[in-house]
Each structure stands twice: as structure tokens, then as C-alpha cells.
Amino acid sequence: MFAEALALTLSHQPDLRVVDRCCAGEPDLVTRTAAARPDVVVIDVEPLGSAAAEVVSALLAVQPGVRIVVLTGSRDRAQLVDAVRAGAVGWLTKGCTAADLLAAVRGVCRGEASLSPADLGVVLGALRAEVDPGARRADPLAVLSRQERRVLAELVDGARGAQIAAALGVSTGTVRTHMNKLFGKLGVHSRLEAVRVARTAGMRPRVAADGYPDGRN
CATH class of the missing domain: 1.10.10.10 (Winged helix-like DNA-binding domain superfamily/Winged helix DNA-binding domain)
Structure with missing residues (x-):
């Protein structure tokens, strides 16, 4: 139901076309992405748990250059950092508005990232720890x-x-x-x-x- 509602919201936009939809936990998600060749994937990583980053990496492997926007109810900071490390360029909570989602999809197509200031701070803090000798x-x-x-x-x-x-x-x-x-x-x-x-x-x-x-x- 969530995937269908999301697809309906996006397909109503004149400048967007939904090429496929499925649940994040479906085993053929990666192969369907390879077949559909989307410019953007909007995915809920919450059902994937610790495998979220691996799925993001797998999607990028079969469709290099695809922009991955995470739309999720997860508040797990580690999952956020892992998803961005794997290549996700957007992270939105399910409390966002349809306008927020549409802006994110259009923004990543222009080469922009879509992270809230708080989420960006979490990611930057984690990346800083990788290069800061003191940390x-x-x-x-x-x-x-x-x-x-x-x-x-x-x-x-x-x-x-x-x-x-x-x-x-x-x-x-x-x-x-x-x-x-x-x-x-x-x-x-x-x-x-x-x-x-x-x-x-x-x-x-x-x-x-x-x-x-x-x-x-």
C-alpha cells in the first residue's frame, strides 16, 4: 500500500514517470531496478535493517549513477550513515510532505543532496571521525x-x-x-x-x- 501510494503521488507530476514499484524487501528488487533503469530510486530502508547499505550498493552496481532517495520511518543514525556511505544522496522521514519528497526527487536529478541540517550533521560527524586522528x-x-x-x-x-x-x-x-x-x-x-x-x-x-x-x- 505504501509503495502504491508513493507511486501514485509521483506519477501525478507532469515531469516525472514511475517506471516500476515494489516493496523494499522483495528478492527481485535489484534485478527489477536493472531492468527498469530509473534515474531515481525512492526506497524505504527500514524493512531492510542492517542490510540497507548493501542493498543501496547493489542498486548502484546494477544502475551506476542512479540517485537513491531514502524515504523511511527509521530514526537509526547508524542506518543513515551507512546508507549515505553506500551512495544514497537523500534521506527523508515519512513525516515529510509530498512537496518535500517532490523537491528531493527533482533536486537529486540536478545533482543536489537532500539531507536535513540535523542529518547532515550526523553524517559529517561520522565522516570526520574517519579522518580526525583525535577522534x-x-x-x-x-x-x-x-x-x-x-x-x-x-x-x-x-x-x-x-x-x-x-x-x-x-x-x-x-x-x-x-x-x-x-x-x-x-x-x-x-x-x-x-x-x-x-x-x-x-x-x-x-x-x-x-x-x-x-x-x-
């Missing part, structure tokens, strides 16, 4: 995305690639990609070094039901 010393894990933090937490628990993939519901290839990215951001070259940085920053193994650290070998 990195205060919290070396601040440079990681939420999904990279989850992978690192699994490493601290002693999990291996296939176990991490099962825990996160992703492929082992995706886990390797996340590991390579977090190694680069943390300036390390091995799992052991990454775990050492995480432990120094205060990340500890989670405790299983038997009272022992959930280490997996």
Missing part, C-alpha cells in the same frame, strides 16, 4: 559501519567466516568484503590485530548461556 584515538571503532562492527564482534567471539555469515545472514563473500574494509579502516592486517584493537577499545566477548565466553573455533 580515532578516542574511539578507534568509530570509523566502522554498523555491519562492520557486527563482523568485528563476531571475530572477538572467535567466530570464523562461515559462522559469521550464518550469524549475520549474509554470504561468506560479503563477510570477506566487510573484513577487508574493517582491516583497512583500523589499519591492521590480520584477524588477531583487529581483535586486539577491538579489545583495547572495550569490546569484549559476549557471554553464552553457560556463563563462558562464546568463543568458537
